[in-house]
Amino acid sequence: MKNIKKWMAVVLVGVMVFAFAACGQNKVVYKVAMEPTFPPFDTTDTETGELSGFDVDMMEAIAADQGFELEWANMSFGGLITALQSGNIDIIASGMNASPARREKVDFSETYYDSGLVVAVKAGNKTITSIKDLTPDMKVGGQIGTTGADKCNELQKAGKIKEAKIYDGLDVAMMDLQNGTIDALINDLPVTKAYMTAKPGTVEIVGDVLNAESYGIAVKKGNKELLDKINTGMKNIKENGTFDKLYSKWFE
Structure with a gap:
């Protein structure tokens, strides 16, 4: 009986580990692009060579708040909207002015910088x-x-x-x-x-x-699910003080 109980416990632990692993594997990953020659919003870390800047930190904070992950891509600014419209990327976070002309092509989050x-x-x-x-x-x-x-x-x-x-x-x-x-x-x-x-x-x-002009995060036209996540995440990081800390880091 003791052996059966031990065996069942081992099986239960295994199932739980598998379940947690599966949950991690199923985490949504969005591809987000920027043109990194626009400091302090979008730049490249001189030591690591990784994309860096206010937009990176802000989007990572939003992603953490909303439970999704990001895959970053370096693109020419002029090609960002085309890449978004064609589905090659999911998000633009690149100090982009949410102008009326651009709003005809993509959907913008609530603006975050004037x-x-x-x-x-x-x-x-x-x-x-x-x-x-x-x-x-x-x-x-x-x-x-x-x-x-x-x-x-x-x-x-x-x-x-x-x-x-x-x-x-x-x-x-x-x-x-x-x-x-x-x-x-x-x-x-x-x-x-x-x-x-x-x-x-x-x-x-x-x-x-x-x-x-005011900057916003862009998603493909009609992608309300992702836009809602970004807006909710941005609201949350503004309310919990994260946004202000990032602002102080990059602008003060």
């Missing part, structure tokens, strides 16, 4: 003090797929600048700004500030913030 565009010039530039100083002989840069690029194209179309030079990554745009390939760069305020902090004395912001 930003705006600024004009950046090479440090020491005395010619350009605001966007009003841009002239028809100048080249102005922006990052592909962003409202900064839209503003550059708008200025070129209106004849206010010579060329709108659109870049895949911010790092190259900043280097071109410093070496004089472009006269100015139009980009998001917090990202430009982060670059100035990382590389002091290289570029500076001139003039006022141009327009307000």
Whole structure:
């Protein structure tokens, strides 16, 4: 009888272990993508080479709160929405402005950061003090797929600048700004500030913030189940203080 009880106990433990393992294996995994040249939102850890930034930490906190896992992917910003629409990824977390035009293509979470565009010039530039100083002989840069690029194209179309030079990554745009390939760069305020902090004395912001915009997490149009998870998770991490801790880590 004792042997039977021991045998049954062993079987029960085995079943429980198998059940827990099965639950772990069945955990939902979502593929989330970003373009990591947009610090402090999206960048690459210099030591590990892993994707890093506020968006990574925020999404991982949301995932932990909602009980799902994330698989991260590095993609060009200009290709993110196409990848989402085609089903190659499930989520975009890449400092993306939840603009009306983008809302026609994807669904956005509740916004989590209010930003705006600024004009950046090479440090020491005395010619350009605001966007009003841009002239028809100048080249102005922006990052592909962003409202900064839209503003550059708008200025070129209106004849206010010579060329709108659109870049895949911010790092190259900043280097071109410093070496004089472009006269100015139009980009998001917090990202430009982060670059100035990382590389002091290289570029500076001139003039006022141009327009307000708000960042959101994007999912495929109609994916209400995932959108609800993200919104609920974001609400929870804001209420329990996690969001504020992450904000302090990356912005203060």
